[in-house]
Amino acid sequence: MKLTFILVVLVASTLALLAWTQVWVNAVVSASGADSLRLAVDGSEASPAITALALAGFALAGALAIAGRIVRVVLGALEVLIGVSVFLSTIQVIANPALASSPVVTAATGVAGTDSILAAVEAATTTPWPYLALGASFVMLLAGVGIIVTSGRWPGPTSRYQTTRMAPAGGNPAAESQTPDPVVDWDELSRGEDPTAENNRDRPLE
DSSP: OHHHHHHHHHHHHHHHHHHHTSEEEEEEEEETTEEEEEEEEEHHHHOTHHHHHHHHHHHHHHHHTTOOHHHHHHHHHHHHHHHHHHHHHHHHHHHOHHHHTHHHHHHHHOOOSHHHHHHHEEEEEEOSHHHHHHHHHHHHHHHHHHHHHHGGGSOOOOOSOOOOOOOOTTOOHHHHHTSOOHHHHHHHHHTTOOTTHHHHHHSOOO
16 A cells, blocks of 8 residues: 555656646747747746646655655645645646746747737647646545545554574573673773672682
């Protein structure tokens, strides 16, 4: 389950980033004293925030791999927030492709201002790519909710290394207790005591 959600987050972020690199809007712009211009508007120009959101999704997937239960819930909520942000950034382009073309229109014609740009754009149509980003946003939303709901059933982090204790073969407690401890001996020597005195008292006379 843990690996499944991590992969889903990675796939959704990859799809959003892939869509961002493609053409989102084809616009036809009228120019004074010239023929109409046909402009292709990439996702990077129509919705520049997508790249940062997709990269945040990649980072979140990496954090999920090592996060504890409480942190997983927080990351799930963040994934929901990323999905909502991708949705809002994408739906604005789909709802008003002419306005989303503003940066490209201004660069090509010098026309600035919302009203002037909308007046200059004769036609603007979206390509399938923003719809792919929109689909990715829904996957992010569902993944975030799923992480929150199921995080308590994920396996917890395990310790790779465990402390081991040296003991005599056969597990004889008496023998273990008689094993010299160099640290204890050094402490006794530092206090001016003889660490072998007790052992010598226990030794039978010959």
